[in-house]
Amino acid sequence: MDEINPYAPPKSTEWDEFRYTEINPVAWRDGDRLMVMKDAILPDRCVKCNESAEGFQFKRSLTWGSPSLLIFILCGLLPFLVLYVLLSKKGRVTVGVCPLHRQERKKAITRGWLIALAGLTAIVVSGALPDNIIPIAALGGFGLILTGLILGSAGSRILVPARIDKQFIWLTKLSPVYLASFPNAQLRSQPKQIDEL
Numbered sequence: 182m183d184e185i186n187p188y189a190p191p192k193s194t195e196w197d198e199f200r201y202t203e204i205n206p207v208a209w210r211d212g213d214r215l216m217v218m219k220d221a222i223l224p225d226r227c228v229k230c231n232e233s234a235e236g237f238q239f240k241r242s243l244t245w246g247s248p249s250l251l252i253f254i255l256c257g258l259l260p261f262l263v264l265y266v267l268l269s270k271k272g273r274v275t276v277g278v279c280p281l282h283r284q285e286r287k288k289a290i291t292r293g294w295l296i297a298l299a300g301l302t303a304i305v306v307s308g309a310l311p312d313n314i315i316p317i318a319a320l321g322g323f324g325l326i327l328t329g330l331i332l333g334s335a336g337s338r339i340l341v342p343a344r345i346d347k348q349f350i351w352l353t354k355l356s357p358v359y360l361a362s363f364p365n366a367q368l369r370s371q372p373k374q375i376d377e378l
């Protein structure tokens with residue numbers, strides 16, 4: 182028979198087949214995280230609500246570094262910043278995002294820029310204000326710029342990596358329904374000697 186049996190076991194353990202066929206999943210549920218193979222293209226469903234993404238592909242290169250190094254950086258040990266950048270792991274993933282969440286993302290970016298712009302305006306205008314108000318207006322302006330940038334980037338963030346290693350990216354803050362649709366990582370059959378393929 183020439184018919185393709187979707188329930189047939191994979192014929193080959195080749196890495197690329199393992200990665201891209203429907204028979205072999207590319208992502209697994211790992212607690213409250215999604216463990217995804219690097220370069221995987223996930224189903225056409227929104228990662229935030231599990232609704233149809235209507236073919237829209239959200240492609241992102243993610244970077245993740247060990248939080249322990251971040252503590253050293255925060256303590257003012259600048260060399261650790263270099264180490265952090267050098268030791269950071271990267272991985273690309275493509276996911277679906279529904280029209281609603283795409284719109285929300287755009288709104289968050291716009292809101293962020295508007296707040297930052299208000300801050301910039303406050304700084305520019307502060308020059309024309311009485312001397313005793315200038316520092317307050319300038320400081321407020323800087324605060325607004327920072328707030329706008331932080332709110333904008335936080336609100337527009339669709340994919341949050343919790344960890345990245347040689348093969349996988351662990352994503353957090355996804356829709357629980359979406360997450361539940363993936364097989365359990367603990368039940369994953371370990372392909373042999375991936376590194377040597």
Ligand SMILES: [Zn+2]
Nearest residue numbers: 227230279282
């Ligand atoms: Zn959505």
